[in-house]
Amino acid sequence: MTDQRFNPLSADKRWQTRWSEDGVFEANNDSAKPRSYVLEMFPYPSGRIHMGHVRNYTMGDVLARFRRMQGYEVLHPMGWDAFGMPAENAAMEKKVHPGEWTRANIAGMRDQIKRLGFALDWSREIATCEPDYYGHEQALFIDMFEGGLVYRKESAVNWDPVDMTVLANEQVIDGKGWRSGAAVEKRKLSQWFLKITDFADALLDGLDELKGWPEKVRTMQENWIGKSQGLQFHFSLAEKQGAIETVEVFSTRPDTIFGASFVALSADHPLAQQLAQKNDALAAFCEDCKKSGTTAAELETMEKRGFDTGLTVTHPLDSSWHLPVFVANFVLMDYGTGAVFGVPAHDQRDLDFARKYALPVTRVVAAAGEEDTAIGTEAYTGPGQLVNSRMLDGLDILTAQQTVIDQAEAEKWGKAQTTWRLRDWGVSRQRYWGTPIPIIHCDDCGAVPVPKDQLPVTLPDDVNFDIPGNPLERHATWKHVDCPKCGKPAQRETDTLDTFTNSSWYFLRFASQPDNLPFDAETVQKWMPVSQYIGGIEHAILHLLYARFWTHALASLGRLDFTEPFESLFTQGMVTHETYFETVENTETGADQIVYYSPDEVEHREGGVFKASGGAPIAVGRIEKMSKSKKNVVDPDPIIEQYGADAVRFFMLSDSPPERDLPWSEAGIEGSWRFVQRLWRLFVSLADETESTAAAQGGEDKALRRKLHQTIAGVAEDIESLSFNKAVAKIFELINMIEKAKPSSDRHNAIRTLASIVAPMVPHIAEEAWALFGETDLIANASWPEFDETLLVEDEVTIAIQVRGKLRDTLSVAKGSDKSTLETLALGSEKVQRTIDGAEIKKVIVVPDRLVNIVI
RNA sequence: GCGGACGUGGCGAAAUGGUAGACGCAGCAGACUUAAAAUCUGCUAUCCGAAAUGGGUGUGCGGGUUCGAGUCCCGCCGUCCGCACCA
Secondary structure, rough: OOOEEEHHHHHHHHHHHHHHHHHOOOOOOOOOOEEEEEEEOOOOOOOOOOOOHHHHHHHHHHHHHHHHHOEEEEEOOOEEEOOOOOHHHHHHHOOHHHHHHHHHHHHHHHHHHOOHHHHHHHEEEEEEOOHHHHHHHHHHHHHHHOOOEEEEEEEEEEEEOOOOOOOOOOOOOEEOOOOOOEOOOEEEEEEEEHHHHHHHHHOOOOOHHHEOOOOOHHHHHHHHHEEEEEEEEEEEEEEEEEEEEEEEEEEOOOHHHOOOOEEEEEEOOOHHHHHHHHHHHHHHHHHOOOOOOOOHHHHHHOOOOEEEEEEEEEOEEEEEEEEEEEEEEOOOOOOOOOEEEEOOHOOOOHHHHHHHHHOOOOOOOOOOOOOOOOOOOEEEEOOOOEOOOOHHOOHHHHHHHHHHHHHHHHHHHHEEEEEEEEOOOOOOOOEEEEEEEOEEEOOOEEEEEHHHOOOOOOOOOOOOOOOOOOOHHHHHOOOOOEEEOOEEEEOOOOOEOOHHHHOHHHHHHHHHHOOOOOOOOOOOOOOOOOOEEEEEEHHHHHHHHHHHHHHHHHHHHOOOOOOEEEEEEEEOOOOEEEEEEEEEEEEOOOEEEEEEHHHHHHEEEEEEEEEEEOOEEEEEEEEEOOOOOOOOOOHHHHHHHHHHHHHHHHHHHHHOOOOOEOOOHHHHHHHHHHHHHHHHHHHOOOOOOOOOHHHHHOOHHHHHHHHHHHHHHHHHHHHHHHHHHHHHHHHHHHHHHHHHHHOOHHHHHHHHHHHHHHHOHHHHHHHHHHHHHHOOOOHOOOOOOOOOHHOOOOOOEEEEEEOOOOEEEEEEEOOOOOOOHHHHHOOOOOOHHHHOOOOOOOEEEOOOOOOOEEEE
């Protein structure tokens, strides 16, 4: 007698062991089968996996298992994005070495992930913090260095003047250092940059190829790259300042040149710097500009302020027209030329600035009829014709732009120019826990790459984090080396690479991992590009752009012969949960403060939510992304232990569309658990039944057979499009029908086939069922069931009968009934006649197999 | 500030411009049980109605296109995400 309850505690472990021992999911580089590379963004080993990971890897796993069943050789690897700040924070707080902390986290998280029974090729596991990964990364960096894609320049960082350390944006809270609380300053450091801008055009054009990417991500990348065409030209300084005689500006709106009322320089602009040397007030203003943050959001929301330098420039189209020159805090040195001309009437920022400093506002573009309408508090950015613009009057915007550009080029004071919002990628980090930059600084030879036979440049283990700052910088011996070129004493670069570099090529290393090279191009070529990449939308720009850039760059260096790494991309939603809180008075300050409670600390009872074990009522807050600060985190581990991997996996796939947020709920996981048990009851019901005994009892069941075939086709389609919630709904419909059906050979077959249909989602119970049915091989090695095309279409359809677009009746007719039949049937409907009530019929619209709409 | 998305029952949602609410959760009623759990059956957008194989309303708000709009267009409102040193 087979157990009437499915027991995941024993089944999960048993099948996971079997899959592992048989090496079922190890990808074969030499396979002759068609290939599919399914990849989920690898995790940062923060300590514990969270529900977001579970959701991400479950989705990838369903696709990977489904592709295997379809006959593909599947590469589905897992690894660790193991460098990063949390390890250093742990080192400071817990006095544990970042490496030790990270490796312990990896070990724990690997166990957690394995308990979910994913079809992963663990033989290819990588951790980016190990020298056998980052050493190869150093080799690739040197390739880029030698290929002219790496350079050094000054760039601003957040500097904490108390801790004497560089801070990440994340560590700056309201302009203050997160530990010291000191006001953060911008400070310039000489840093390494990768020339991503060399690939701006290629990265932009490449987006067109990426048909399998969400439109929104392509748009975000397009906007991020920000190609804009315009006019770059110079204003001549009325009062020459030594060597500086002109101010170079760039504008995408040269048509508005007659609306200019000022020129604004970045505080970092050479002219601003030069003037500041002789002008204490200006120097103070420039210094003040350094106090703002380095993030775009801060720069753009801060109060726009300027400093009038007293200088003027002459207008290029009218030498008698002088414009004042300001230094302004909103002009970025990194974009364009570091100087702009302000047209207040047609740019909101310029308008705000002009109002503040009482500068003229002249409308130069107007929609029809608005030529004389004054500009109030809102700049006009819409279409129209040029006004108040001398020779441009009456022209449309585009023609005016071209006219100005042509004249500038003819008179040699400017030229058409393409500018990018995209800036080069600063990869230097003044931190320990990252890939050491393989460069040696020699007084005589300059920056010399470490010879490849001396790689990897490994991190020293004997470091301490008792004082802030970079331990590599203050390590007694590590940085002191001889120059590889001339042999004289020199210094190692002590900055490490941005962790984004680690995730910019890991997918290549998964595909091929020779000892002596980063990857073997031929093997990589067999697997790449990644067929389906799955991860969070938060990576829509940075990670995905950097990974694309590395692939483009390696292709340009002749190391790869493709440029786009990810054929299809899917961005999944977050796992969310209700928040629980109460507002209490802070005993010291008297101010109200919110105290959050975790789901473990509350209980749901009649009348609401209360503190656990009979406590007081508690407020239920918004449903939000699971986060430590809101304490609304549910740890997957105990859930897996209680309900088993299959129920957890199934929950992750049900209900919410995968790109949308998934609210975690106790009731939801209970529902998934009941689903698993329901499946099991169906499977065991077959244990003593053969197809022929079933047939003998009830013959055949055509409707159920049709439903089965529709489900096989429909679920396959839904899995391919990652619409797991729809696949789940179809499975439920099939099960509902099976449960209501009488015994028959078709019912018997439907249940057997059901095991295969659900196998990618709930693989443990599917294996268990397969064994129960007497199969000796694994269902993981089985094929996706075939379906009969002819059974997919119904032979009877329900037609909607509308009167003036409103549903009045429905009719069941043979599929393919012709229009006149349908019209006659519709007009014969009693309900229709009642609604028409003798009115004149103007028109009858008939859509075969769909509806009839009677217009009166 | 800039860029991107989303908005449908009590909740998660479904719906090539063609019957809005499939499927799941929760709830209600019933069966089974000494009882509970589990399981099974039925109902479940909303308003009017005793009920109807009766009618009205209804996909964030306001307009528009169409025989027909959740879906397309225009304008709002709200919420969320990203913004270059978090990963």
